[in-house]
Structures are given as C-alpha cells and as structure tokens.
Amino acid sequence: MMRHSSFTFSFNTKGTKRLAAAAVFLVLAAAALWLADNILRAKFIGDSTTIIDGFYAEKKDDIDLLVLGSSNSFCTVNPLVLYEHYGIAAYDFGSSSQPMQISVLYLKEALKCQKPAVVALEITMLTSDPISSRREQALRWGLTDMPLSADKLRCIYQSVGKLDAEYFSYVFPVFRYHGRWKELSKTDYTYFLKDKTNYTKGYLETQAVSALPVNLDDYDSEGEAWFAQENIEYLDEMVQICRENGIALLLFKSPRAGWYRYETEAVRALASERGIDFIDYNELYHQELVALDTAQDFRDEEHLNDFGAQKVSLHFGNYIKERYALADRRGEAQANSWDEALAYRQRRGWQEFMAAQSAKECLELLQDDENYILIVTYAGAGKTGRTEQWVYEDRAVAFHRLWQENGMVHRRLGKSGELVLIRSGKVCQILIDGVEQYQAGSSWNIIVYDRITEEITANLYFEE
Secondary structure, eight states, X not given: OHHHHHHHHHHHHXXXXXXXXXXXXXXXXXXXXXXXXXXXXXXXXTTHHHHXXXXXXXXXXXXXXXXXXXXXXXTXXXXXXXXXXXOOOEEEOOOTTOOHHHHXXXXXXXXXXXXXXXXXXXXXXXXXXXXXXXXXHHHHHHHTTSOOOHHHHXXXXXXXXXXXXXXXXXXXXXXXXXXXXXXXXXXXXXXXXXXXXXXXXXXXXXXXXXXXXXXXXXXXXXXXXXXXXHHHHXXXXXXXHHHHTTOEEEEEEOOOTTOOHXXXXXXXXXXXXXXXXXXXXXXXXXXXSSOOXXXXXXXXXXXXXXXXXXXXXXHHHHHHHHHSOOOOOTTOSSOOHHHHHHHHXXXXXXXXXXXXXXXXHHHHHHTTOTTEEEEEEEEOSXXXXXXXXXXXXXXXXXXXXXXXXXXXXXXXXXXXXXXXXXXXXXXXXXXXXXXXXXXXXXXXXXXXXXXXXXXXXXXXXXXX
C-alpha cells in the first residue's frame, strides 16, 4: 500500500509540473502574441485607432450623444462645438467608410459602457452597395482596434461570409500585418503605452480646403434611390436596440457633392416608417438654412473642414437641444472631460507669444507656463560665430551648452518624447522623435513643446 501511495504521489507531482509548464507556456505565448499584435498592427491615427481608444478612455456613463457612421460623421459633427455652445456631451464613434454592420457593432459596444440619451447615425453608408460594405480597407478601419467580443466575431462573419484565413486575420490582426516589420516606426513601439485620451472627442480636425469649389447645385437632379436589403435590416436592428434601451435614434446626412433630393426623400420615408427623426444638410443648404461656402468649407467633395463643421455643428446642436432632453453639462461642480478637452484645444490654438517681435519678448511671455518645454538656440553671425543652446523645463534652465566642438546630446522630452541636439562643424540639428526641427538662417530659434498636448506648439525664429 505504501508503494502504491508513493507511486501515486510521484505521478501527481509530475503531472502537476507538466500542467504548470503548459500553463506558463500558454501565458507566455499569449503575451508574445499580444505584444506582436500591438506593435505590428496598422495604427489609424486620426481615424478608428485613436477614436476607439479615446472612447474607451472616457468615464463610464458620461456620454449623452453618441455619433456613429463613416468619416462623414466625424468630419461633420464637432463635439467641442456642441459642448461649448450647448453643453452637450457628445462623442464621434465612427470609422472611415463604416459599413452598416459595423455601425451596429459600434452601437452594441458603446452601450456596454455608456448610456447615451441620443444616438445620431450619419447615413452615407445606408445607401452603399454590398460590395462597398465588404471592402477590405473599410473593414480594417472599422474592426482592427475594436475589442474582441462575441458581437465582433458575429460582425466579422457578416462582413466576410465564411470561416477562413481572412476571417481569423480580423480576429487576430497580427496575421494580416505581420509583414509590417519593415516599415515600423517609433509610434508602433510606444503607442499602446500612451495616454489614449482623445481631446477632440473623435472629431477629425483639418483646415485643408478643397482645390475647387464643391458642387452642390445639382441637388434637384432626377433619379431613383436604392437601398440594399441587408442595410435596411441593419438599420432596423439599430432601431430595435435603441428602443430597448430607451434611446432616441436620429438619422442625419452630412453635406456633400453627389447627393440628391430623391435620396433625401427616400431616407425620410424610411425614417418616418420607423418613427425616427431625419435631418439632411444638403436639403438645408438649398433651403438657405445653413450658409455653407462651397469654396472654403470643404476639404474635398465629400467632407467638411473645420470651418464647415463649425457651421453645421452649431445648427445640429440647436436642432438636438430643441427636440431631446439633454442636460447642459457646462458649469458642473467638477470639471468633466469636455472642459478638459476645451482647455486642450485652447492650448493648441493661437497664443500671445506667437506674436512676439524678439526672442526676449517671446521668452518673457512664455516664462510663467510650467507646461512648456523650450529649446532655445542662438547662432552667432560670422566665421567665429558661436552656437549656444538652452533647454528650459519647469520655468528653469535644465540644460545649457556653449558648443566648442562637435557633439551630440540626448534628452527625454515630456512623457515619452526624445530630444537630440547635434553640433557638427557649423551645422546645428535639433531632432524631436527623429524629425528635424531646427530652423537655420536666423540668430534665434525657439521651439515650444507642450507637455499637456505632447506636441510642438510653435517653432519660431528671430533676428534679435
């Protein structure tokens, strides 16, 4: 009996060790796969990557208006305009060319952590054909950064139609992007460690202006609208989800070329049948209720720029406040993330120091803001001219050098940036995250880096 007992104990010990080793191997393999996936996967900065990550960085149950749809949604509705003028706490939760099935997925995912009173769907993709809704680029934009869930797995199957290698490349993006190692940048290695707060609330900022005026004058052209049956079914699914959760669903159409009155009427009929509201900005433009400048307010034929989005967002915010019971979140006892986003935007805009006429005046205007890091270079004139550099942090000199010979200095910049100062002969270089920033040709160069926005706010030069 003792020998039998001893044998059993030995067997269990070996089995336990094997199980433990297998468990450790699986954990390490999963960690390696996670790390490889985060490094190799494409980063859609300004699009779905930063939009999705920013959404999940929001406080739970803090969003009152959720905006869904394609790039037309996050190039049209500026949440900071809605908040600044109406106190509406909104977020643009979209992706470029977002097919309807992915809009359904985004709605389901959003409701896991938010309780919006209103969901606004931009309906450009409602009129898309089944082929457009399965374009790989649109699916990659929409699915790559969405957390893995049963809803995502279902959406992938709806998008590709079968369980094959392509299907699993959406489940594990590393299988699609494994070849990106040749083009990796610093961002690929550091992005997943960064603060994911999205200070534009999903909106895509741009002041680019279309090369030619956008043609909105053929709105009354004749034609017939057509909707794919699957898109109608996805719309009905969204209607049902919103009703079950006590959410008002609003359809809206951003202004663009190539949209016609017959499409407006067809979408209005769909909305009316389902008892939901619809607002069309092509129609409102022709009714002269929204004064868009077709030469200045678009970045291209399909998207507004900041100037146009400002106008449409002001109208949109007023429309929503008149129809839905949304709280005015301004002036709350405790600052919310929209207050912080407005302060962030203010730091990225024009600042008084940018109008300084001399280096001395510029530094005096900057000296009281501890969140600025200043890289100051003086390059003397003539053959014997000296090069002298200072780095100011926390309103004090953190580094100073009068260059007597060639050399290189590395410094950390803000939370994760890298500053490199180089002197080689008479050539001076200032690299920030590997990009040359020094502006030669003047006596003084002042680079202003903001630790809050983690961006270069200004790169100025002066003769005195």
